[in-house]
Amino acid sequence: MVTARSPRYTESTQGRLRRLNLAVSLPPLVLAAAVLLVIDTHAWWHVIILAPGLAAGLVAFERWTANDLARAVLPGLIVTGAVWPLGVLLTGSPNAYWGFCAVGSLAMREVRRHRGLAVAGLFSYVAVVGAARLLVERDDVREVLATYVLIPTALTVLVTVMTIVGERFYDLIRELEQTREREAELAVVRERVRFASDLHDIQGHTLHVVKLKIALAQKLLLRDAGRAEKELRETYALVSDTIAQTKELAYAQRRLNLSAEIENAKNLFEAAGIRVRLTREAEVDTRAGELLGQVLRETTTNILRHSQATQVQITLSEAGITIVNDGVAGNSPPELRGLSALRQRVSGDGGELTVEQHEGRFRTAATFPSAGAGATAAGLGHDR
Template identity: 80%
Template sequence: MVTARSARFTESTRGRLRRINLITSLPPVVFAALLLLYLDSRTWWHALVLAPGVVAALVAFERWTADDLARVALPCLVVAAAVWPVGALVTGSPNAWWGVCAVGSLALREVRRRVLAAVALLAYVAAVGATRLLVERDDVRQVLVAYVLVPAALTVVVTLMTVVGERFYDLIRELEQTREREAELAVVRERFRFASDLHDIQGHTLHVVKLKIALAQKLLVRDTVRAEKELRETYALVSDTIAQTKELAHAQRRLNLTAEIENAKNLFEAAGIRVRVTREGEVDSRVGELLGQVLRETTTNILRHAQATQVQITLSASGITIVNDGATGDEPTELSGLSVLGQRVADDGGELTVRQQDGRFRTAATFPTAHAGTPSTMGRDDR
């Protein structure tokens, strides 16, 4: 079963690959199409006859980048295939084969017997080119070169380049999907860590409660005072566990900022994201716990909502700043976890700011310098 998250990742991967294809390949394809049209069109009606082949090739290429070629492959192939014999027999256009070659090479991915289809495409281009001999017999050698050998050779080259391009983008697609699976796995690990923390809080407590209740049962007859003491301690222990569980649920459990930075770095690296950590100063332990919560929440948000490739974490004497690329959309996503933390930071005299600009997302939690401890160590950890 494909989860909604996996579907979102797949759509995101397709979008990025489509943009790569359009940016890198569409301009030269359009240039080649217009150049060939210019070279072969000696009158306006020549251009009118040859234009459908060019349009069919461009439509097929655009749909190929969108992974939607199957829907238009046959109509585009029919149009482009019809232009080539008209160009060879009527307009005398030796480059009219380009449309059927472009569409045919792209459409190979839609058929099972690709080798047979490629041979058929080559044979069609050469055979139609040879029909030029029916209307032009003065220079047989020139006709064979211009209408048969050159189109056939270039068809082979274009087909091979298309196949290689397909393999290249398949590799990119696999790498993107692997990266996204790593990011999803990192989120799962974070959830497992939460479950582990919950187990640490409740597992030990429940075991102790069980022992104390068993002891109280034994003491009810011979030592009621001690039994009452054991029950009071059990009640206090359960109350404390409930409080710790609530703190954990709201990401308020005491955190070690250094450990959180290391954990965030490990999570990002596991997801294939380059991370750079800069320590310009140190903060006191009370502020450090809150900054650790901000870092943990931001780390989870980056892994869940962004398509990040780089993350910069900067710790200063006045707070922490996390900047990542890969932000989607024009407006910052509503992040409920950061909203709750923003109120807690404000209650403690600080400020939490979230800003998105030019595909970069910046989360910063700052406190007045009075909260900052004197930096005992200064360092930088770049990775």
């Protein structure tokens, strides 16, 4: 029996990818933060201003890889948003934007509405604050604009784009795992439908035959006790066989034999007073035998239960197997209900199940693709 994957499967897959990202990326980021701190520190108190911004950026990245960024976004933006102007105006640190760039780019994943405005605001803040350096350093405007405005803004744009692309990668992984979960759930549903169809084949067929045999035994009880006893023994054997088949079905051990099902169908039709004509021109491909046996069993039950047939023609040929009966009631073909699941399985195996009603006769045919040189076709019974 197929079982669905737990939602934990999706979480664990994303978790492994994020932990891998953390293990690979965090050491270089820590090293880069340490180098920037050394480069921008010209007095001991500069560390007090710059270090919190770098630390906030590293914490935001760690929380992002843990898929728990929401709680760290606002504190991180406040800290790094304050460090950048202090670094520009007080310490003269052109790299003080680093923490705000990291936190801001990661924060874009939390923005659900007006993301474009949020991204524009992020870039504008970096550029405007960098341009504020002109308030304390006016000697070389070009150098100030390049060092504090152009480079920080360009790198912030690059990091933000890369972060959005990386987050899209995680979204694709998440969608892929969700698709796999849905496929597993559909597989469970299909397996349950198949099991229900097989159980219907066994129980529905047996119960109806038991009903017919008991009714026959009641009629024979007074005038032919020996025949009645024989019918009851056959009924007992049929019930025992059905119990065994149900157990086999439960343990996925059930196999049907088409030849045995044809012989069983003949016996049941003859017991019900229906003439049977069997023509064997060739054998059906063995790969389709079990499925055809299931359909034949269901068909036999339907004919006995619903039709007023007096004759059934079963033809087994290289092209397939055809069952035709003359017990049509009504002008339009009945809907396939019990055989609907089997029809889907025939289609799933590359075959086709068709139903025809013409001149008081009912015919159903199913064809299968060729396993060898010729085409193997199967004609199946009807459902009412």
